[in-house]
Amino acid sequence: MSATLRSFNLLCRQCSGALFALKSAPQRQFHTTRVILARQERKILSKAQLAAKAKKKALKARKNIYEHEKMKLDDAIAVLRAVEVASPNASYELVVKTDLKNGTTIPKGRYILPREAKTQSQDRILVFAEGRLAEEAKKAGADIVGGLELIDGIINGRHQATMFLCTRAFIRPITPKLGRVLGPRGLMPSERRGTVTDDIVGYIRKLKGTSEWKGDKAGTIRTPIAKMHFPVADVVKNVRYFLTVVKRATGNQRDPDAPVEKKETGPKPVTAITRVLLSSRQGPGIQISDF
Template sequence: MSLAALSLRCQQCHTAMRLLPLPMSRQFHSGPILLARQTKKITTPTKKQLAEKAKRRAAKAQKSIYESEKMKLDDAIAVLRAVEVASPNATYEITIKTEMPNGAAVPKGRYTLPREPKAASKDKILVFAEGRQADEAKAAGADIVGGPELVDGILSGRHQATLFLCTPGLIRGISAKLGRFLGPRGLMPSERRGTVTDDISGFIRRLKGTAEWRGDKAGTIRAPIAKLEYPVEDVVKNIRYFLRTVKIATGNQRDPTDTGRKKDNQPVNPITKVILSSRQGPGIQIADF
């Protein structure tokens, strides 16, 4: 049928209108072939590529002005003494950063510095013991002594302590209920730490005059180590003693008094940094630790 027959004419010139031929097929921009070309192939980076990327990021990261400066211990002490010249009663603080590999426990231990910067805090000791051992624990200075009946009081918060000891005969009866409660806090008695023993009274006597150090979840240990008014020799002696204690507890050094009780495959917390600081002074990284 023609356009004239359809009466399709231009209103201005009254001539018949022409229609453009339509294509036989429509072109879609979202056809399956075109979409397949636009899809990007996702590649998983290798471990080597990830390590190189992390290395580049670490190199670009802004660092502290003291990050690249390491000093010997004697030089660091001299710098802090100069900074704190107006505060001779200020305290040195030592910060030890350790790695926390999988399966490693939060580092902790006890120490007695050759010259204490402050009076040691007194522990509140709870002992699981019965019979003669319970009497010996009370005579040695334990604050709370009893058997499995103490478990409910510990869970409810009625019995609180900073140190828990137990005899080997009672450890199985309390582990099921107290393991999840005291374990995450590092207070659960264990043979590896020496807090499960038959010699309760001897253990308590050895604790007298000692202080406890404990790392945080990231493995960082902080402790006051000396006063600025101390002679340099005393400060060095305190720091060397504390470092040796931490190295033994974290597996970086063998205990000369160890009789082979500890396992050789015990996880090691490598020491990455040792920083000495004071109240107003900077944190100085020690090179010779």
């Protein structure tokens, strides 16, 4: 009937166009053959294949020209000073990468640079002590001082602190309850780090004017080490000093002031330092060869 109507020009232009479009519209074909279905299946890669794929992708990624080049410390400082010539207040950042193996304690410590590069943060100190030692801790500047009654407040978050100290008499009573709370945060008092001591006053005085450094879960340590306007000699002195602190904390260098290890405990495990890089805000990360 439509053909008859078209022959007599009884359909308008819009109706005839719509009728033609319906007749010529392509029909979707659904394929269910084995070949097509096999192409639609997602290939599952093994861990080794995924690692190889990630490595290949990382190699293709664009890297700076200093990625595989090592420089002496003086030369690296000169390059970064040239890059940051318009930013005299920019900071050098020192990055120390360590080979942190499973079960190894994350390295951390405190330091005071020969010439400070940043504003020192003030620690909030909590001390477990009683009697004369508690009174001395309060006079030395401790923020919270008390005994076992502080444990519940620490667990529920009522007592907040960035540094926890305790006398030798308190370490055993507090460990069962606070070990699982402060341990993962790296705040549990420890004889190895010197935070379990009867010389509370001496330790608090040592804390005043010092900064804390700490590696991340991958064992990477980052810290601002100097300002661009510092003389080169001051930058070198700061870098050498901080690397010495890290080497002693990771067992790569013996601290002459540290107590002699007991024979039954064995030597302190060594965490190897794999790379040392110096960088800036706009400059590249340059590997240091003479660390």
